[in-house]
Amino acid sequence: MSSHSAFAAASDALAACVLGALDGTGGAVQLARYVDDASDTLAALAAVRVLGADTFSPHLLLEGPLPAQDAAVVAKAFDAFPASGASEEAVVARRDHATAVLFARLSGEDTLRVAEPAPVDDAGPAGPAGWAGWCVRMAQLAPLATLVLDGPVHEAARDGALQLCRGVSRSILRRDFPTAVRLVRWLAWLHHEGVGLPLDPGLVAEHVLLVGGAGPRTALDLAIARHLLERRPGKGVKAAHA
Amino acid sequence: MLTQEIALTATPTQTATLSALMTEPEATVSDAPLYTPEAAGLLLALLLLSPKEPKEPRGK
Numbered sequence: 650m651s652s653h654s655a656f657a658a659a660s661d662a663l664a665a666c667v668l669g670a671l672d673g674t675g676g677a678v679q680l681a682r683y684v685d686d687a688s689d690t691l692a693a694l695a696a697v698r699v700l701g702a703d704t705f706s707p708h709l710l711l712e713g714p715l716p717a718q719d720a721a722v723v724a725k726a727f728d729a730f731p732a733s734g735a736s737e738e739a740v741v742a743r744r745d746h747a748t749a750v751l752f753a754r755l756s757g758e759d760t761l762r763v764a765e766p767a768p769v770d771d772a773g774p775a776g777p778a779g780w781a782g783w784c785v786r787m788a789q790l791a792p793l794a795t796l797v798l799d800g801p802v803h804e805a806a807r808d809g810a811l812q813l814c815r816g817v818s819r820s821i822l823r824r825d826f827p828t829a830v831r832l833v834r835w836l837a838w839l840h841h842e843g844v845g846l847p848l849d850p851g852l853v854a855e856h857v858l859l860v861g862g863a864g865p866r867t868a869l870d871l872a873i874a875r876h877l878l879e880r881r882p883g884k885g886v887k888a889a890h891a
Numbered sequence: 892m893l894t895q896e897i898a899l900t901a902t903p904t905q906t907a908t909l910s911a912l913m914t915e916p917e918a919t920v921s922d923a924p925l926y927t928p929e930a931a932g933l934l935l936a937l938l939l940l941s942p943k944e945p946k947e948p949r950g951k
Contacts, residue, residue, distance in 0.1 A: 656905075
């Protein structure tokens with residue numbers, strides 16, 4: 650088994666755990682137990698890094714505590730895979746930073762030491778890649794579309810609400826449902842922030858649920874989007890810079 | 892606890908794999924239905940070549 654398929658399988662397994670915790674069917678996420686029980690510990694730690702901020706979604710959306718042994722596992726994942734500082738990996742750096750911000754908030758200790766990424770290509774929808782390219786990048790940054798976090802990416806999302814709606818429509822027409830679901834998360838976040846949208850995010854979420862919710866990671870994205878949609882707009886915890 | 896005893900460090904290849912998983916691009920080949928003008932000719936040919944409609948039985 651190549652490391653890519655091993656890491657992807659571990660990410661799917663962890664996503665299924667988090668999804669179970671989020672919809673109340675699987676009990677709380679026990680990261681420490683998940684990593685201990687995994688046959689390939691490195692792949693399990695990689696899964697923690699791949700899901701990143703989404704790992705904490707049950708704690709954020711359902712307001713549960715983060716146990717110390719689970720916090721240790723997240724720190725361990727950052728030790729095994731050092732956070733990227735390369736500018737060509739801006740998306741990875743942003744996601745790592747978001748994970749670190751949420752970790753610091755939930756565990757109360759800022760031990761991950763992830764530097765704030767430089768604002769390199771936050772060019773927004775009017776950048777050189779056009780709105781379609783920008784939407785693909787926003788889809789890669791979908792884990793940032795959650796409570797607590799707020800920063801330049803979120804500012805760009807507020808400015809590009811129309812472009813994000815276009816991006817969702819485009820991905821649905823291309824039948825690229827994983828990308829569509831990631832963009833629906835941004836729509837759900839914008840809805841939660843009280844931003845007016847030309848596309849009803851509830852209807853889109855229902856549509857992609859019916860036609861293409863394949864894979865635990867996509868299902869988790871959709872579950873988080875639905876949680877955001879069900880929360881009353883504006884209600885939530887205080888934002889942190891990410 | 893096992894996770895505290897073993898120090899694991901990923902190789903650069905594994906780190907690159909991780910980055911690739913975190914930055915999944917959109918699907919390169921879209922599965923959307925496309926307009927194909929040739930299909931119209933095919934449908935027309937099938938329509939012309941198809942057997943006639945059966946007639947209503949008369950009488951009785």
